[in-house]
Amino acid sequence: MSIEGEVRDSATRRERVGLDEALVSEVREALERRDTALATALARTLHPSDLADLIQLLEPHQRLLLLRALGPDVDPDTFAYLEESVREELLERLGPDWGGRIVAELDVDDAVDVLEDLDRAEREAILERLPIHERIAVEEQLRFPEDSAGRLMQRDFVAVPEYWLVGQTIDYLRATPGLPDDFYDIFIVDPRMHPVGGVPVSRVLRSRRSVAMRDLRLKELHLIPATMDQEEVAFLFRQYGLVSAPVVDEQGRIIGVITVDDVVDVIEEEAEEDILALGGVSETDVFVPPAETVRRRAPWLLINLITAIIASMVIALFEETIARVVSLAVLMPIVASMGGNAGTQTLTIAVRALATRELSPANAARVIAKELLAGCLNGLLFLAVGAAVALVWFGDPWLAAVFGLAMLVNLVVAALSGVAIPLLLHRLGLDPAVASSVFLTTITDVVGFFAFLGLAQLVLLD
């Protein structure tokens, strides 16, 4: 009976997954009325992940009000799901006693995730309040480099000796307390704790007690060094469809396990980094105050100002020409804009292909040749379209010809730069998503203005 009730409830909610917007409004209104009883009653029905989303959607003062009203029995996982800047602000406001109580109850990997973002003093204050074994575990894990497998892993895993049978394994699992709640693979280890195989749990369940564990092991075992970058870890999981994999120390001993749910977050993060970098922002800042937002975004705009000035210097070279044929000033932004957009298309494809490894040194020459050819075709197309537009607009065939030719030149240069710049940055070991677009638009602006105004000076002023 009770099972059916719960499931029916879930089934009626199924059209709209995640947090319900009506509930968000209700909680907001309750908090505005200081009706914390209603707000907490509503909030308590939520999965910690949805509760975190709710907290984020509240005004800053409402967040604090709700959390204080929920009291210490709020599911600590809620904090693991919060966006970094919101979490920091709340932990600071709630104080280290609160923070210590929350972090003490988190899994070590989540605790590490929460603590690594805090500033030193706050982190120390919380660490001091942790039970000693928890504190040691967290500090040990924080010693791994940022964004490494060591920070990502869980320290609880299930490992059995090579010579065990399924029956022994099942008896061990039934009798041993303190094993992880849920796990997907059982690792086979040699006497030195080196993993030598992995067995999916379902295979154990389907096998008779007399079967040897080593006979059930998967053909391949992917060991993850604790220092491996999380981006490589994510690639490994995707490429080989892993659900969990053992993390090993420098001596090759198993020290933890990474599971696919951790990796799902990394995949999302890495893709997000690329989107943001291409847009000229370093991190999401929806929940960050305006002044801090400006502090983060202004440096990029300053770089853009400098590159825009460089492009304008090209225009300044042709002031006299423009003074005599003002139509040039009208048409020149079109040439630059078309180059910028065509280049961005190629750039986006190239950055993405480098990330997914569809583009590598092995096929770089072919991809460059292809983009160059596509750029020429595009250029010829927009030479025709552009020239026609300029002819109709200004009725001057020479101006139209110059405009079309400049378009061709810029689209070809844009295609070449769009693929060459990210490849070059990648070869230099830099992240092509971060700096590519500045270089690209500088080139397409400079070339666009120079080609158009230079050609115009040659053709129109003779």
Added chain:
Amino acid sequence: MSIEGEVRDSATRRERVGLDEALVSEVREALERRDTALATALARTLHPSDLADLIQLLEPHQRLLLLRALGPDVDPDTFAYLEESVREELLERLGPDWGGRIVAELDVDDAVDVLEDLDRAEREAILERLPIHERIAVEEQLRFPEDSAGRLMQRDFVAVPEYWLVGQTIDYLRATPGLPDDFYDIFIVDPRMHPVGGVPVSRVLRSRRSVAMRDLRLKELHLIPATMDQEEVAFLFRQYGLVSAPVVDEQGRIIGVITVDDVVDVIEEEAEEDILALGGVSETDVFVPPAETVRRRAPWLLINLITAIIASMVIALFEETIARVVSLAVLMPIVASMGGNAGTQTLTIAVRALATRELSPANAARVIAKELLAGCLNGLLFLAVGAAVALVWFGDPWLAAVFGLAMLVNLVVAALSGVAIPLLLHRLGLDPAVASSVFLTTITDVVGFFAFLGLAQLVLLD
């Protein structure tokens, strides 16, 4: 012994995950020499996922050569891992007999994935060659809408009645052939095949035979309607850390299961769609021929041409002013460019926040107010910087003042548009990643030119 050998091998490869670049070169060179024996020997050592990557990095004629040399014993999963355009081309060249043999050996969900991209005639030709039960299964699954849970799911799952004990379940799993290879949850179903609970496999393994399955079930069960969009499915998995979830038909009966490895691909795909859309491209086209590339990218450039012309018409309004003060032509692209870049920053954040649901109607007003304030601060900052630059460059305080003010106006408008446009598109049910940036740059160009040239006309020509 043999285990250790394999693992050691894997451990030495661990620094560089995925396909080895030296191997790619070796295969390419072997194929150029027509040394297919070496090429196939090297290729046969690879995981199908790496083999797919290798094939993609070859020249088109080499791909065919390698696959023909590998012959029909190539792991069919290789085709499931290939990028769409490469797969289509190869299946077409290799013919429907080859294709049928490959598809027949794939899991149904992978078969659906391969077939859904082909054109009708080719798909039919391959379907005709499938064993009848396989064909029916694939056709049934193809009847679900594109990008739906129904297309994504696997049809094999493990379900047991509510009243079973752990012991019965284990006996059933040991005795029944034809169950899926690996699975992560066992679903509890009522007599009408409605799922009423999910039990992680590891919990079954850790429990005594006399424990009732229903007592092991997780608190929450998330049912996925077969028609649910894959983006919602991915959200569900991420939000609640799911590893597998049952797919149900309209009557609520279980008809399949979606596992996290399918979802990992969807997450990657969805993030990629956003990156590409913001860059003005609809799909990755690294492996697509140049003419087809142009066909895909030119429409976007044409739209950009139209919007650039609109912005240029604004300039045309001020031709006389520019003719008298040519420095305006030099400075005006800077105003437009700064607006475009600042707007793109805000836009990127907003598009991303909408996708991750950090931005919703509940907090839209606050986020708009915040961006507007950040835009004002940014505007004041670059009013000062811009005016200083213009003053030093042209020595005209009035021109400098006009330039700075226009910058302020455009940065404020950019901030507002950057968050308002995606919110508006989202509310209209459109994808904010696709169209936002055209609207944005049109606005920042028009406003930038109008504010700067208009102010200049008022101030400088009096």
